[in-house]
Amino acid sequence: MASNGDSNASAKPPPEPSPLRKAKFFQANMRILVTGGAGFIGSHLVDRLMQNEKNEVIVVDNYFTGSKDNLKQWFGHPRFELIRHDVTEPLLVEVDQIYHLACPASPIFYKYNPVKTIKTNVIGTLNMLGLAKRVGARILLTSTSEVYGDPLVHPQDESYWGNVNPIGVRSCYDEGKRVAETLMFDYHRQHGIEIRIARIFNTYGPRMNIDDGRVVSNFIAQAIRDEPLTVQLPGTQTRSFCYVSDMVDGLIRLMEGDNTGPINIGNPGEFTMLELAENVKELINPDVQIITVENTPDDPRQRKPDITKAKSLLGWEPTIKLSDGIPLMEDDFRSRLGISRKK
Ligand SMILES: NC(=O)c1ccc[n+]([C@@H]2O[C@H](COP(=O)([O-])OP(=O)(O)OC[C@H]3O[C@@H](n4cnc5c(N)ncnc54)[C@H](O)[C@@H]3O)[C@@H](O)[C@H]2O)c1
Ligand SMILES: O=c1ccn([C@@H]2O[C@H](COP(=O)(O)OP(=O)(O)O[C@H]3OC[C@@H](O)[C@H](O)[C@H]3O)[C@@H](O)[C@H]2O)c(=O)[nH]1
Numbered sequence: 001m002a003s004n005g006d007s008n009a010s011a012k013p014p015p016e017p018s019p020l021r022k023a024k025f026f027q028a029n030m031r032i033l034v035t036g037g038a039g040f041i042g043s044h045l046v047d048r049l050m051q052n053e054k055n056e057v058i059v060v061d062n063y064f065t066g067s068k069d070n071l072k073q074w075f076g077h078p079r080f081e082l083i084r085h086d087v088t089e090p091l092l093v094e095v096d097q098i099y100h101l102a103c104p105a106s107p108i109f110y111k112y113n114p115v116k117t118i119k120t121n122v123i124g125t126l127n128m129l130g131l132a133k134r135v136g137a138r139i140l141l142t143s144t145s146e147v148y149g150d151p152l153v154h155p156q157d158e159s160y161w162g163n164v165n166p167i168g169v170r171s172c173y174d175e176g177k178r179v180a181e182t183l184m185f186d187y188h189r190q191h192g193i194e195i196r197i198a199r200i201f202n203t204y205g206p207r208m209n210i211d212d213g214r215v216v217s218n219f220i221a222q223a224i225r226d227e228p229l230t231v232q233l234p235g236t237q238t239r240s241f242c243y244v245s246d247m248v249d250g251l252i253r254l255m256e257g258d259n260t261g262p263i264n265i266g267n268p269g270e271f272t273m274l275e276l277a278e279n280v281k282e283l284i285n286p287d288v289q290i291i292t293v294e295n296t297p298d299d300p301r302q303r304k305p306d307i308t309k310a311k312s313l314l315g316w317e318p319t320i321k322l323s324d325g326i327p328l329m330e331d332d333f334r335s336r337l338g339i340s341r342k343k
Contacts, residue, residue: 030052032057033137036087040207041248041251050074087124093131097140098137107214111173117176121173140251141180148162158263181197196257197260198251199265202216203241215276229277231291238270246319250314265316267321
């Protein structure tokens with residue numbers, strides 16, 4: 001297995017998968033666990049996995065930021081199960097693959113209960129690794145570009161170790177994800193677990209919570225409601241936005257491929273927050289006002305993925321540019337807000 005985290009990765013073989021995998025006359029389905037599957041990215045991932053009729057999908061979620069509504073299309077389907085469960089508690093299920101997404105992702109939600117956020121990242125990831133070890137499952141962690149902190153290297157490639165405040169208000173999330181990555185590699189080296197790590201860059205799309213608090217959903221909801229777009233100061237900070245269907249494609253390729261990662265998955269198109277506001281204004285509501293408001297501590301000043309590895313190792317690159325993704329998200333937000341386009 002190719003590992004770009006540490007060249008000393010153990011040669012220890014992973015635990016044997018279920019004997020049913022080798023059964024001559026019984027072709028078992030691939031049983032896939034998605035933690036955090038009721039959330040934004042998780043529910044899109046479930047939709048894609050359910051399209052393959054060889055997959056059985058089990059979702060666990062505590063509904064902190066996710067919603068059953070995101071999965072209602074699958075209720076009652078014989079290949080689908082939904083379990084209310086908090087990943088900080090152990091879980092006993094028999095599965096072949098684990099997509100481990102459970103963790104609040106929007107800064108306002110992860111800062112709301114920072115102790116719970118770090119427990120989710122550390123104890124939650126330990127529990128899922130323990131499960132992977134017991135049943136011989138392959139596990140993929142959705143890590144984040146936030147492991148690079150306020151990056152001093154631009155764009156960020158996977159070899160950069162980051163510039164992270166260990167005691168700041170964002171640390172429960174970014175240090176939490178850094179420990180989660182450490183745990184993944186320790187289980188890989190010590191127990192031979194098959195791991196995959198995706199470092200996800202800002203992702204947007206339909207089904208984001210209207211009140212999620214992240215910038216794209218805020219601006220789109222504000223533009224539709226005729227409220228001023230709130231650009232946090234200085235407005236020159238940058239982000240690179242990936243449409244959710246591209247993200248799901250990258251995650252599945254990583255899971256199915258041979259490389260442990262970490263691998264950046266994101267769209268390198270980089271925008272200042274002022275540029276993003278101008279784009280949303282132009283595409284959704286040319287009359288809307290743009291205002292500046294106070295920022296929060298430790299906001300990263302620049303962020304853009306180097307996706308050379310994703311291109312060469314996964315054959316993946318994003319296909320949907322921001323100006324095409326925003327209108328797709330607008331349709332979804334308008335239907336949920338019950339506000340149609342002005343004639
Ligand atoms: N969307 C992004 O831009 C982005 C960027 C980088 C990384 N990620 C990572 O991708 C994953 C999904 O992000 P998202 O944008 O879909 O966020 P989200 O908040 O919509 O989804 C997270 C899901 O995890 C669930 N959850 C949270 N804590 C849990 C716990 N203790 N036990 C069980 N379930 C729990 C939530 O209820 C929710 O359904 C997260 O791990 C996040 O860190 C997302
Ligand atoms: O209304 C707003 C909200 C946010 N912003 C700005 O927009 C930028 C992006 O902020 P967001 O809250 O969307 O998300 P961040 O990029 O800070 O963090 C995200 O990074 C990657 C993931 O791990 C997580 O989804 C999340 O932590 C920041 O510079 C913020 O100051 C605004 O200008 N206005």
